[in-house]
Amino acid sequence: METWSIVVAAGSGRRFxxxxxxxxxxxxxxxxRSVAAMAAATVGVVVVTTGDxxxxxxxxxxxxxxxxxxxxxxxxxxxxxAALPDSATHVLVHDAARPLVxxxxxxxxxxxxxxxxxxxxxxxxxxxxLRTLEGTPxxxxxxxxxxxxxxxxxxxxADAHAAAADATDDATLVSRRGGTVVHVAGDPINLxxxxxxxxxxxxxLLAHHRRNGARPx
Ligand code: CTP
Ligand code: MG
Numbered sequence: 001m002e003t004w005s006i007v008v009a010a011g012s013g014r015r016f017x018x019x020x021x022x023x024x025x026x027x028x029x030x031x032x033r034s035v036a037a038m039a040a041a042t043v044g045v046v047v048v049t050t051g052d053x054x055x056x057x058x059x060x061x062x063x064x065x066x067x068x069x070x071x072x073x074x075x076x077x078x079x080x081x082a083a084l085p086d087s088a089t090h091v092l093v094h095d096a097a098r099p100l101v102x103x104x105x106x107x108x109x110x111x112x113x114x115x116x117x118x119x120x121x122x123x124x125x126x127x128x129x130l131r132t133l134e135g136t137p138x139x140x141x142x143x144x145x146x147x148x149x150x151x152x153x154x155x156x157x158a159d160a161h162a163a164a165a166d167a168t169d170d171a172t173l174v175s176r177r178g179g180t181v182v183h184v185a186g187d188p189i190n191l192x193x194x195x196x197x198x199x200x201x202x203x204x205l206l207a208h209h210r211r212n213g214a215r216p217x
Contacts, residue, residue, distance in 0.1 A: 003110060004088040005038035005149065006080035007031070009049040009057065009096030010069020020193050021096040022053070026206050030193060033099035035060050038149065041106040042092060048080040049096075074166045074173070081158055091157055093170050094149035097193045100202055101149065108184035109151040118156040118179035121171045122147040122186030146171060147186040152179075 009031045013020040021031040039062025047057045047066040058066030065083045069076035105122045112120030123144035130138040160173035171181045
């Protein structure tokens with residue numbers, strides 16, 4: 001088993017109002033935190049980004065290659081897949097926008113792959129009550145929210161992307177093709193920075209966990 005990572009950092013941050021991956025979070029860029037977490041747990045990292053950031057992020061410790069992104073997240077993942085070395089047997093795909101991922105979450109994803117799953121994803125309970133747009137209440141007890149990193153057998157992920165399909169995450173594409181995707185414990189601290197207020201929440205979470213014997217670095 002030789003596990004690599006792809007960190008996708010080529011989004012435009014439309015909802016945030018700009019490229020959130022280069023915002024500072026306690027003095028360190030969001031994307032640098034995400035890359036460091038994946039570099040610590042895998043053999044090498046491929047970063048997918050845009051413009052000047054390709055050279056900039058390509059020079060970070062643990063980064064083996066940096067490549068240009070695509071129009072959609074799925075297209076960016078495909079560009080990352082194309083840059084993996086032949087020796088990679090497994091791959092974790094992580095959102096640059098999740099800078100606080102705890103090591104334990106990454107480890108759980110890798111462990112499920114070592115146990116033979118085609119894919120493994122960190123999940124957390126849904127805490128809001130839910131309704132469909134048509135107004136039908138939905139029981140949240142049967143639902144979970146899915147985080148990254150999402151881990152895959154390399155060939156399962158490559159097959160799922162071969163048809164150039166689009167989805168907001170990779171597990172959706174692998175599941176559609178009949179792959180077995182197992183759930184592991186995610187963590188509420190592993191939030192995705194989407195709106196500007198999420199950055200403030202991330203700063204507060206970082207400070208909170210530092211005070212209490214912190215997990216994120
Ligand atoms: N991403 C990417 N390439 C794209 C779109 C998204 O690499 N074409 C990355 C983002 O940089 C982010 C992750 O995928 O790290 C999750 O996407 P999201 O949170 O939706 O980020 P953005 O697409 O940048 O934000 P928005 O949808 O608000 O524009
Ligand atoms: Mg997006």
